[in-house]
Structures are given as C-alpha cells and as structure tokens.
Amino acid sequence: MLTRPNALFSEIGTQAIERGLADPVLSAFFETVMTAPRGEVQQGLKPYLPYLSLCSDKMKDGAPPPIFYVGRESGQRTLFGEDWATPTSPASGLRTPDPDLERASAEGYGKALDGTPYYGYARTEVHVNGETFEVAFERLIVAVRPALQSSVRFCAYFGVIQDLRRTS
Template sequence: MLARPRQLFADLGSSAIERGLAAPRLSQFYEDMIRAGSVAGPELKKHLPYLSLCALPDDSGTAPPIVYAGRLSSQVQLFGSVWSEQPGEALVTPDPELERAAAAGYLSALESGTYYGYGRTGIRLGGRMHDVAYERLIMPLRPRPDSPVRMLAYFGVIQALVPQGPAPA
C-alpha cells in the first residue's frame, strides 16, 4: 500500500477552471465574479447558499474567521448547521490543524486576486477521523469597483469524505 501524506494542498491556478476542470457550480461562480470585477452585486446573490464569506487574513498563520456560512457551503456540510449558527463571534472550523494548513490559500487569493486549488486532509467529525478531499476557490470581494477588498469569498466542493477506522462506541 502506498503511503499518502496526511495533508495535501495544491494550488491549481484559475486556468484550471478556465479549461473546464472545476466543478460546474464553482466554475459558474468564478465566471460570474470575473464578469462583475469581484464586486459584490446581484451576481453574488445566487451563489450565497454555497459560499462562506471571510474576513481578511491577518498574520496569525491561520485561515481568516468566517463571517457568513451559506447553508449549502462545504463547511456547513462538514461541521453542521449548529456549528454555523453560533451566536456572537465569527466562525472558525473546529480543527486548528486545518485552519493553519488552509491559511496560505487565503493569502494567495488576497495577493493574486484568485486562488483555486485542491485539498486533502484528515479532520475529526463526531469523534472519528475522516479523510476529506475538496476543491476550493477563494476570491476577493469589494463593495464597489473603486473600493479596496473588504472580504474573501470561499467556494468549496467536497469530492470525497471517507471515515477512517472504527466508529466510536
């Protein structure tokens, strides 16, 4: 049996989307936001259920806090609606290792305008380890064409979620 690394994050670049290699719904979001110049307008509305909107990254070395998690977003699929409805503070996933590993994609999106990549990592769900594989697109958003970037939009598509080991007793 071949050993696989516990985590893999690969930057595929937006050209992979343009060549038709991304999930269709993710591709549509990308195309709509490119046409809109990354301005949060009417084009964004139809995608909101699938998106997470994040604050801008800082120098903490972790992914930025999530200020909105759409009901069909990959984070809600993984961590549940109870997690996404926590009152008060911005959301972070319940896996600190994942937060650190995912941070580079957010910084890349802020610096280059778009990050599209593939991730595979282990996460703990319901007391059991799972192997999750997903593609993710991170794009900056601004309220108007002449304004600075105010937040990042994250569109994730889970490709595989496989339990590891026996179920907890």
C-alpha cells in the same frame, strides 16, 4: 506498501477552471466574479450565496480569516455541521474546528488577499466532534470589494466536497 501524506493542499490555478475541469457551479461563480463590472460584484454573488462561505480580510498568526457567513449548501456547513455554522455568538467570527486544517488552508486565503484568485485541491483528515474524517475537496477563494469605492473587502470561499469518509 504505498504510503501517502495525511494532508495534501495543492494549488491548481484558475486555468483549470477556464478549461472546464472544475465543478460546474464553481466555474459559473468564477466566471461571474471575473466578468462583473468593477464595483458590481455584490449583485453577482447573490445567486451563489447558498454555496459560499464569506470571511474577513484579516489574517492573524498564519490562520485563515474568521468566517462571518456560511451558506446553507456550502461545503463547510456539510463538513462541520449545522451547530457549527450557526453559532450563538457570531461577533468574533467562526473558525474551523480543526486547528491543523486551519494552518494547512491559510496559504490559499493569503494568495487571494494578495490579489490572485486561488483555486486548488485538498485531501486531508479533519477532526470534528471527536470523530475523524477524510475529505477531498476543490476550493476557490477570491477577495472582493462589495462596491468600487469600498475600503472594505472580504474573501468568498467556494468549496466543493468530492469525497467524505468517516475513518473513526
């Protein structure tokens, strides 16, 4: 019997995007961010905001940074639902509802915050509202500054769900 791990998070590298192997909208976003003049990334983000989740640059205890914006067409909103994406008290930032997913996904954010855009593939089980799903997705994480002189930076996460199945 063939067995496979419950979770797989694999960095593919941005060369795959450059070779045309990524989702076309994700690829266009990557091209826009990488070719934007320094300090002008903010304008380039606007057309892609519906697909993005934005989070801080503060990672604690090996967890990804808290999310402060979830686009209406983003993979995270699709997976975790409208109620999750529009919290009643957003001041502290959002966390994904699955702690195992949080731990497994953190490495990509760390690499992006260290200065290298992260592009990878993941397949994992996710637990949401008492149900279990198997999800496969590609994801791009880039750290950006809203303006050249800005001391603030944040992560832009572009995730594309390729397969989603409820298993319980």
